[in-house]
Amino acid sequence: MKKKLGTNLILCGVLLLALSSCTKEIPFEATNPDNKARNYSKALISEDDEYLFSSSQQSSSMSSVDAFPYFAGENKRVKLKITEKTLQIIEIERDQRYASNPHNDKLVMEIPIIHTQFECAKDKYGECTNKEEDNDKVSWKLKPSMRPVFEFAIPGMLEFLPLVENQSFGDNSYTELLPVLVSSSIEKDAINFKIKRTFKASLDAVGDVESLGEATTASSISADYQFSLVKVSSVLSKDYKTISYPIGSKDEQTFGFFSTAKTKLDVDGNTSDKTRIQIMNRWNPNRDEITYYLSDEFAKPENKMVNELTVKTVNNLNEGLKEAGVKFRINLKQPSGKNPGDIRNSMIVLVEDQVASSVIGYGPQTEDPVTGEIISARTIMFYGTIKAYAKHTYDDIIKAKQEARLAAMAQPASDKSAAPQLTLAQGLMAAVQAKLKTGKTFGVNLSIEHSNQLKAAASAKLAADKAAAGEKGSSVGADNLVNNNSSAKVAKIKSDLKNYTKTQNDLYSAKDLKTKFKYLNEVKNCAFHSNAADGLSTTISQKLMDKFDDDAKPWTELSDSEKQAAIDIILPEVWIPTLIHEMGHNLGLRHNFQGSEDKENFFSAAELEARKIDHVIPFSSVMEYGDDLKALPVLGKYDLAALRFGYNREVDLTDKTGAVTTVKVASTLNDMKLADGIELKPYGYCTDEHTGINAGCKRFDLGTSYTEITQNIINDYENAYEKRNFRNGRASMSLWDDFAYARRIGGIFMDLRIMLEVKERIKYRYSLPDGAPEWEQIPFLKDLNDAATLAGQHLAKVIATPDVLCAVSLKAKPSEIIAVVPMKELSSDAMSCAQVQLNPIYMVVAQAGKMFNSMKDPQSTNSYADQIDIRGFWIDKVQATNALLKRQTPLYKYDRSQPTFDKNNDSFLNQPGVGDSALGLIEAIMQDNVVDNVQFTIINGSKASLQIPYELSKSQVIDKHMFAPVARILGIDSNAPTKLQKVVSSVLAAEANDLTGANAGDLVLKSNISIHQFKMPITVPNVKGSLRLQLGEDLFVASPDNTIALSMIENLNNAKVLEQIKAEDGSVDVKKLDQILQAKLANEKPAADVTAAEKAVWNLKAETIDAYLNNVIKSASYYTDMIRVLPTIQ
Helix, strand or coil: CHHHHHHHHHHHHHHHHHHHHHCCCCCCECCCHHHHCCCEEHHHCCCCCCEEEEEEEEEECCCCCCCCCCCECCCEEEEEEECCCEEEEEECCCCCCCCCCHHHCEEEEEEEEEEECEEEEECCCCCEEEEEEECCCCCCCCCCEEEECHHHCEECCCCCCCCCHHHHCCCCCEEECCCEEEEEEECCCEEEEEEEEEEEECHHHCCCCCCHHHHHHHCEEEEEEEEEEEEHHHHCCCCCCCCECCCCCHHHHHCCECEEEEECCCCCCCCCCCCEEEEECECCCCCCEEEEEECHHHHCHHHHHHHHHHHHHHHHHHHHHHHHCCCCEEEEECCCCCCCCCCCCEEEEEECCCCCCCEEEECCEEECCCCCEEEEEEEEEEHHHHHHHHHHHHHHHHHHHHHHHHHHHHCCCCCCCCCCCCEECHHHHHHHHHHHHCCCCECHHHHHHHHHHHHHHHHHHHHHHHHHHHHHCCCCCCCHHHHCCCCHHHHHHHHHHHCHHHCCCHHHCCCCHHHHHHHHHHHHCCCEECCHHHCCCCCCCHHHHCCCCCCCCCHHHCCHHHHHHHHHHHHHHHHHHHHHHHHHHHCCECCCCCCCCCHHHCCCHHHHHHCCCCCCCCCCCCCCCCCCCCCCCCCCHHHHHHHHHHHHCEEEEECCCCCEEEEECCCCHHHCCCCCCCEECCCCCCCHHHCCCCCCCCCCCCCCCHHHHHHHHHHHHHHCHHHHHECCCCCCCEHHHHHHHHHHHHHHHHHHHHHHHHHHHHHHHCCCCCCCCHHHHCHHHHHHHHHHHHHHHHHHHHHHCCCCEEEEEECCCCCEEEEEEEHHHHCCCCCCHHHCCCCCCEEEEEEECCCCCCECCCCCCCCCCCECCECCCHHHHHHHHHHHHCCCCCCCHHHCCCCCCCCCCCCHHHCCCCHHHHHHHHHHHHHCCEEEEEEEEECCCCEEEEEEEECCCCCCEECCCCCHHHHHHCCCCCCCCEEHHHHHHHHHHHHCCCCCCCCHHHHHHHHHHCEEEEECCCCCCCCCCCEEEEECCEEEEECCCCHHHHHHHHHHHHHHHHCCCECCCCCECHHHHHHHHHHHHCCCCCCCCCCHHHHHHHCCCHHHHHHHHCCCCCCHHHHHHHHHHCCEEC
């Protein structure tokens, strides 16, 4: 029994061991984790719900001008559809009449997908094994999950995001490489994915580089692109009311909001003026708050200051919302890892890079295109770029302080009003008077001063006549238009002139995709580019000026810590106005470029004090582009009124007494019925599409009248010369950039030319010819006319600007100038007169003029031939010639593809107060006989105006350009040097003929400036009064109406006679010529033994000899050269 029992126990143990072995867990063999990564349940995708879709470029390479960090694309209402191979994003047809046709739906994007169903593998008995697999035996429709391949998403529409838009335009500047997925998520109510796209740029798109190594590095550009979808039902307000904002309505012309427009066909399927429906973009006014998050960069210790400034700005904005009566406030949250590309997030994003696109801020919003409700917004602040511009502001401050200090030092303590003393020596003064006495010289400044004096005298007489007429109880003039400034015609003219929103620049019509993208870039995304690098800020606040010592060092001499300290002082003055401007865009407000003219709505001194602002601010809106550091740090009066209109649907009405009443807007302003004597409280408003065509409505302008605006444009242009044309430590300053420089200067001169264009429009539309009394007697017309005159006069002054001149005196008499000499005649290497080395008894006491040709500093260590240290002023002269003389806009070759709004053919030659001065200048340039008032900068920094002769011939020859394409597009010879006279005379001859007949008298100008040219041998009949000259195989004939050519040939013939009188050294015997002149003036007769050459001189008029001795008549070789420059009549 024992043995048997033992055996049984052993058997039981073996059995238990076997059972134990059977129950041991076998390891589960999961599928490759990569196969399950980014695998999402299809249940998260709703094919029935609508989503908002938005795309954007996020962070990008800072080196690319074409990259634009956080640029936002168009927003769309879409639906999702899961197909066998892709997840489709579809913009559905919203017009139910056509929705049944599936081809009316538009594919926005499709994302490749892999349908998945992960489960345990089955054995042959259908039992689950310990191995996981993706079931490939089930239909894709039945599989519960999918794996989107987001990085290979395919757009179904043209893309207009930075860098990729080049492909949409057929540009091959960038080749895209394989994309990389950065992140992705699919949630119940949202889908977000970010892709890194890398591009290889062509050489043309690389930009300024110094070496092949840098070129290869710069050619690699990358950027993150975010695609965000959010379920409409999760973000739109159920109580939101869509606001009608009709195109061209009083609403749109009074307060500027972003809007969404769509076309809905009429019942007959056609389009009409009523088929375009537009709605306002705004937040739900019933909200209590809008939550904004700061981006994570704000959390860095080094960014503490901008964090605090941002909080302060948002507080300012909330105060404005309260004042406007808007219900909601901005609730600003500190950084918490939020994604700026997720359209559920409203954010303020800090970009620390100094981006090559030079933008300092912009503020797009995400709106529902169906209702117009804004669901989120982002304000992007480009901290790196703002810091870079601080240098320019610092330089402006130091320059202003230096000028003030030098001006004070230059004046005697007993008489601070006395002007610096600088006079011409008696011999030089006598030479000037001798030239003037000939009557053949001209000075544009002198001419303008004379013209202005005559105009002032006429205005004074008109005022006296008006006063006398008022005393007699009668009116001045027969035309009732003049006598009754409230007449319907005057009101119509004023509305035409002042209501900028009625005149739209064709460039913004969005009739093709390129202009649509321009609109998207400049308008919808509200990119704010600083004006600091373009010119001196004209009115830096005194408060900011006082924060720097009067003897502060130049920027280049500051240590890194001192530079940072200066940045910290300047930063608030830029950061707060820029941020509140961009957040204004976030609220739906568009630019308002009439804010600088809207004087009636500037804050008063008391209102500024109440807002703790201690300086005058010449703007009514934060949505203006201010060209100085005095922009509003709080919402202006226009902004408050616009927000009341948009969010509270309220406007202010005024009566004849000026009393203001606030009323509700039931539908649109056009539908409001106002009683007699009641009108909307006026606010100045115009925006992007109204620039470039109106007399006002300019970016970065200042002034409340057209004359003030024009003068400020001129001041900014002149003050910016040294900053704009000198290297000033730039890493690169290339001749290749002459074209870009020319575009900038052309833009400035076009702003001046617009004054003439608008005056011309009024002139012909309302039959108000030049000289009509309305141009002097009606204030707003006089303002426009004066602005046009001022603009033309300035362009003439640009053309008349001399090359750099050095005023020289004896050291013993430093205040007495004995000679004014072109700097290049004293030293070919000097960059300024201060570098000229003279005989020790002489000294340079002052400098005038601007460097005509570009120059590289002889001490430069930069070995590249295209690099320069001073950009030549010849470009300004060429652009000024076009702006002054051309009849039609666009003025420049590179703009000829742009549409023109110019319906008439006036040029500045037809503008009173300009034409005579311009024509006199042109003749003086051709004959090289200029005597004018020239402003000199004295060595102590003060200014003095001196009347001197100077040449505009030998020094005004444009060097052969290094880059032929640049030369050709700027209209100069690409194979040889180009005389300024050739540029001016060619433009005048080409533009003299007015095909409309309105200025038919100008045809004489072409004859004046031209000459007949024939190839020898040929027989040309003699015409009475004509002169001819044979040069080689060319015969030149000046007929009586070729006045300049006739004078040149006559002067040439006389010069040949005079130059026969030779001194012993072979030069012209000036002493002998003067003896003959004095004898002729004394009525003496020539001696019997005079030579034939002397007898020929005796036969000339005394004034001819005198003109030659005073260099009014030039050498024969000069006229030979100039005759070949004149436009020819074949």
